[in-house]
Amino acid sequence: MTQQSRNPLAARDPGRRRVVGGLFGLGAAALAAPVLTACGEGAGADPKTVTFGSNGADATPKSAYAALTKAFGKDSGLTVKTNTVDHDTFQKSISTYLQGTPDDVFTWFAGYRMQYFAKKKLCTPLDDVWDKIGAGFSDATKQLSRGEDGKYYFVPLYNYPWAVFYRKSLFKERGYQVPQKWSEFVALAKRMKRDGLSPIASGYGGGDSWSILGAFDYLNLRTNGYDFHMSLMRGKVSWTDPRAVATLDHWRELTPYYQQGAGGRSWQDAAQSLLDKKSGMAVIGLFLGQQITDEAIRADIDFFPFPEIDSAHGQDAVEAPTDGFMLSRRPKNADGAKKFLEFLGGAHAEELYMGVDPSNLAVNEQANTGSYNALQKKSAELIASAKHISQFADRDSDPGFISTVVLPGLTQWLGHPDDGSGMLKKIESQRSRFFTA
């Protein structure tokens, strides 16, 4: 990502550089992250305190994290000082946050997004923590927690699959069959439309345009397989490749069956239309469960894996983003923070978390899954049976590329899904700006 070859500015004068850097840093920190930089200080080097930066600002994750920190405090005698910041703000200001005075431990995501900060040396390797917690995790999870240099940088907590969700009672009433193959899926959508339903619930308005990426990832995984998808995400193949065009061609087949007015609707409203039986299906993550308030409806929700498009790939890939924790580059209380991370990577922490927030799955294989509801059980099977696990487009790729180039391109195209290759050409023209060989 850096351009080491062009380096005429590599300064010989660290003193001046530092001053200028300080000024930039100060300006950037003051402008970009007043919320984040204001916290984290004050605790100083208190050996009894670990600071924890959390993006879990919604009610459910917030109380789940609170349960974790409380339990850890009781076990270890250390105090965890939690600094909770709104999810979007946290992500947007993450790089200024990590360069300022970040909390010792902070919430983050597995995949390329974690590796980016590891490469930039904004976090601390966790190999010693993994020596203790490693036994609980599968090889796939270990792979997800390592940086490009092979060291561990990430402690996973939970993941959740994406799939096609529907209401069992609606399928029963109308005699719909769960589709396995692409042609059956399109035929079912067509039939739902005839029946007066919106076949596929859709809401990517406002800040929710990320939600279309789930469909894009699955279409590409099913059309071209995991390896091509990952090469595309990491900027290694051209976006004008005929295989990418084929992905969009499949998507275009589906667009007439999308819920109307999707560009102005939130994902929550789209999910609600599924719960209200106005929409037939929804391509979404298990977090759909957070939208359910009536337990009777929860029991009526089911999902099926995204249908097969090419038999060469079948349904072998599952999109299951993993969330967890990292350690900042210069933690004030490194020993305490590592103890906290060991606790977070353990089975007990998973059980505590899932006890409060049942719309996610424990990643640690030693965690007791006895209290899982039916959806969680099925999700766990789906992930366990997968040959490949992808994260999510904005986690498998450069998030800046996804949010400023791919998302505007795809959302605009979804509005008028005609010229797929023209749109891909626009995306391709920007690729080199984000991925340099």
Next chain:
Amino acid sequence: MSSTPVAPAAPVTPDVPPRPRTRRPTRPRRLGPGDRLFLTVAIGIPLAALLFFVWLPALASLGLSFTTWDGIDLADIHWIGLDNYQQIFTNYPPFWPAVRHNVIWLLFTALLPTPFGIFLAYQLDRKIRFTRIYQTAIFLPMVLSLAVVGFIWEIIYNPDTGLLNGLLSAAGSSHHIDWLGNADLNLWAVLVASGWRHTGYIMILYLAGLKGFDPALKEAAALDGANGRQTFLRVVFPAMKPVNIIILVVTVMESLRAFDIVYVLGGGVGSKPGMELLSLLITDNIIGESSHIGYGSALAVVLLLVSLAAIGTFLVQTFRKEDQ
């Protein structure tokens, strides 16, 4: 107090040129040390703040616009000359739409909400009944925080439960209009929301001007047999020149710096298809997990030049006329 030969705080360096020393005693001092301290503080601190918070960032942006930088390690700043600009002008799909939208924004604001605000002010100044209530109602959006304005219009524009689509379907239309999602429509939807706010602002500015207007001029116009339209266009409007200038500057500035309401109505995630603006493209590139500070700075410089051109032309025009 009388003059002091050398300022006490001045450092005595051996190679100071002799000119200041010889000149200094010839200029009589009218200010005492207390006054001078006060002036130093009163001018020095704002000046330092101006240099540090306005000029330093502006020049730093200009400098950074010729580089690529991810915003993390200073060693990663690489000089690339005009590459960013070349990229932006020739190969950045949202750039020209953003320029076009900025121009549309300027024209729309100058041609609709601004004249409408002036019209309302003129009507409300005629001491009609309930004028206070009207004034308050029209000015109200300006008092609200932009986040609230955004929420209000989100409720109006919501495709499923929104007021507007509700009214349309009540009127028998089966059309389901996606006000904020449709790339051909959303800019206009946002412009209406922004105009709603802008009208009140212009109205109150103009009303303040009208309050200080000499009624004798209007009476004289009436005696000369001028009708309402003639009175306004030939007497009131020209006489309100200072206010008109303020309104024009405000309109141009508000249009060029348009950002917040688009950001709020776009869900707070930067540019959306159909609603690209230069200011949004800048934040798109600078804020986020992988920032492109150089690229964003180049966009910021483009916006700065556009603003300077607009404001500069206007000021030159105004002052030239003033001089004549």
